[in-house]
Amino acid sequence: MHLMLTQCFPPKLGGIENMMGGLADAIAASGSELLVLADSEPDPSATPGYRIRRYRGFKPFRRWWKARAAERAIRREKVETVFADSWKSLERFRPPGCPVVCLAHGMEFPPQPSAAKAARIRAALAKATRVIANSRYTASLAAPYVDARRLSVVTPPIQPQPAADxxxxxxxxxxxxxxxxxxxxxxxxxxxxxxxxxxxxxxxxxxxxxxxxxxxxxxxxxxxxxxxxxxxxxxxxxxxxxxxxxxxxxxxxxxxxxxxxxxxxxxxxxxxxxxxxxxxxxxxxxxxxxxxxxxxxxxxxxxxxxxxxxxxxxxxxxxxxxxxxxxxxxxxxxxxxxxxRSQTWAQKLGDYLPSPPPNAMDLPAPAGL
Structure with missing residues (x-):
């Protein structure tokens, strides 16, 4: 089973929401079991091929509740990988030994963070087995916070698009x-x-x-x-x-x-x-x-x-x-x-698993803070 910790998930709209929804669909389509722990209201019209638990309320409490629920699920079930939508979803999480893959999108890395904020980001990303940036630019933003050996670039896949009517x-x-x-x-x-x-x-x-x-x-x-x-x-x-x-x-x-x-x-x-x-x-x-x-x-x-x-x-x-x-x-x-057509989830899901692909894109030199 795989587990997903995310603040951004459908039916909310947005690029990260689409990304996490696409990843969830691809995992389910591969035949793997998936549990998603997500923010926001439930979508009564959705019938995904995986389990979803939704969390509402004050943001710090939501993060804490989801982190504890994730830890309980890992203790009770055999979890192969934890996927997090960003470092923010890992901040309250205490990984109990299984691989953790964290995605990086760009906007979550402030250009001039305070010392306290930088320390929070580093501490959260230290919990990740692998950090996957969506572009070389985003990797340059993440580089000051994570060991280069755990950072790679995988450009986001897309779902096959519907034919134009x-x-x-x-x-x-x-x-x-x-x-x-x-x-x-x-x-x-x-x-x-x-x-x-x-x-x-x-x-x-x-x-x-x-x-x-x-x-x-x-x-x-x-x-x-x-x-x-x-x-x-x-x-x-x-x-x-x-x-x-x-x-x-x-x-x-x-x-x-x-x-x-x-x-x-x-x-x-x-x-x-x-x-x-x-x-x-x-x-x-x-x-x-x-x-x-x-x-x-x-x-x-x-x-x-x-x-x-x-x-x-x-x-x-x-x-x-x-x-x-x-x-x-x-x-x-x-x-x-x-x-x-070479960038679909069916073709690129393996690039998101804990071991980085052998042809990962070259990373830029880390930028200093």
Whole structure:
């Protein structure tokens, strides 16, 4: 049996939630028994092939209760591996001898931690047999807190994506008409770089007549909508709000280019960007930012382009290059589809087991605190 300790788990929405849900599904699909100890309300519609126990209440108490429940389960049952979503889930846990795999995503490592916070992170990660970072960038953030021999990089897998519904694609064509289309799908916050896409729409000749379709919601939506309203290209910029899986597949099947030129905003930066792989599944090249881990999700010049997401001219030039060159889009899109289909949970589950894979990605030199 495997055991999972997690604060982030479906039905809550988010990248880490999707990651932990995908890992749980993959473990169950492999035929192994799994017990998940998770935060949040139960999902009455879920029928997973594993056990889930939910914990609510004040966060410190939740962590303590889950840790004690995990320890009891390990004493009563034969647990092969404990998986933790981050160091925070290990802080109250006292591992009784079985292997512990802890995932690292990026945002949980502050750029300038206090001495006390750094000590907490080190103490928690000392309990892990193996720490798996989602990108080389994230590994550089984790490196000061964990022995390099226990740290490796495994880029996140994706679930096989649903086929795009032809009727839904036809609906988008009818709604927005013909013409080159740039799509973005994310939580709307400054670091995602949607403002740079809006600015680019009015500054580059190759973007004249193109459409920018922005799916998702978030705290930056009001500012972005005002930017779009004032843009000379306002008629070609559309906010779609939150989309379900059917509409997401249709959007990625419909667009010509997926763009999320993320950048650093204070301590906030993209740790990886699974949505780039999801776009690649549909044969679409991506444009990502050079800050953070997008360069591990997008192979620059092979499955998409990487640019300086903080530089408006760099974003506009890269977007223009993609839209102006149909042969380039086709070449990148074909490679993106091939790469995405090699990154499924069924193919990569073994990379998350306690022994690191022999071809683990090279790690960056540890950064000092």
């Amino acid at each position: 032809p009727a839904a694609i036809a609906g988008l064509t009818e709604r927005f008409g013909p013409g080159p289309t740039v799509a973005s799908l994310c939580r709307l916050e400054p670091r995602k770089g949607i403002d740079r896409l809006i600015e680019a729409m009015a500054t580059r000749p190759a973007l004249a007549g193109a459409r920018l379709l922005i799916a998702g919601d978030g705290p930056d939506r009001t500012r972005l909508q005002e930017m779009a309203r004032l843009s000379p290209a306002a008629a070609d910029i559309h906010f779609l709000g939150r989309v379900d899986e059917r509409d997401k597949a249709a959007l990625l099947g419909f667009c010509d280019v997926f763009a999320m030129p993320s950048r650093r905003e204070g301590a906030s930066v993209e740790g990886f960007g699974i949505v780039y792989l999801e776009a690649g599944w549909y044969g679409k090249p991506s444009l990502g930012g050079s800050d953070g881990g997008a360069s591990d999700a997008i192979r620059d010049g092979e499955t998409g382009l990487i640019c300086d997401g903080a530089n408006r001219e760099a974003v506009a030039a890269a977007l223009e290059r993609l839209l102006a060159d149909a042969d380039l889009r086709m070449r990148l899109g074909e490679a993106a589809a091939s790469h995405a």
